[in-house]
Amino acid sequence: MAKLVHAHVSVNINDVKEKLVSELRLTPMQAKVFVLIVKDGKKSAENIAQSLGISSSQALEVAKSLVDLGGFIDIKTEFESMHPRFAVVNMYRRMCLRENIPFKKNLLVDNISIVLEKPYDDARTK
Numbered sequence: 001m002a003k004l005v006h007a008h009v010s011v012n013i014n015d016v017k018e019k020l021v022s023e024l025r026l027t028p029m030q031a032k033v034f035v036l037i038v039k040d041g042k043k044s045a046e047n048i049a050q051s052l053g054i055s056s057s058q059a060l061e062v063a064k065s066l067v068d069l070g071g072f073i074d075i076k077t078e079f080e081s082m083h084p085r086f087a088v089v090n091m092y093r094r095m096c097l098r099e100n101i102p103f104k105k106n107l108l109v110d111n112i113s114i115v116l117e118k119p120y121d122d123a124r125t126k
Contacts, residue, residue: 011108011111011112011114011115012115013115013116013119016031016035016112016115016116017031017032017035018031019108019112020034020035020088020112023092023106023108023109023112024069024088024091024092024095024109024112025095025098025099026069026091027062029052029054029058029062030062030065030066030069032052033048033052033059033062033063033066034066034071034072034081034087035116036048036051036052037063037072037079037080037081038081038084038087038116038119038120038123039119039120039122039123040123041080041123041124042075042078042080042081043078043079044077044078044079045057045059045060045063045077045079046059048062048063048079063079066079067079069090069091069094069095070082070087070090070091070093070094071087071088071090071091072087081120083117083120084112084113084114084116084117084120085113085114085117087113088109088112088113088116089109089110089113092106092109
């Protein structure tokens with residue numbers, strides 16, 4: 001299990017969804033969909049829906065919202081995550097803009113992206 005401790009800021013793969021909600025202001029469903037795609041690779045809205053037990057329309061809406069937030073790219077009918085280092089910082093930057101918060105280095109945000117790197121790479125080098 002990937003666990004990283006840096007300057008008393010710890011994130012592990014089990015609490016990464018919670019940290020995406022608290023630090024990036026994602027909804028719990030956005031966090032679930034983001035982590036699903038990071039771990040499994042690109043999926044259609046229908047595949048996201050099946051994996052999470054939600055409707056295809058909800059899956060599509062959430063995936064499109066993650067495109068708007070800078071976490072996903074839309075490839076025809078499928079959604080793919082950018083590398084977590086880019087996706088997580090992108091979403092953090094956009095959240096800072098939306099909420100009028102100065103954008104600066106955030107160790108917890110960095111640690112979220114580091115924890116997601118291995119599952120991301122594993123899903124894409126099968």
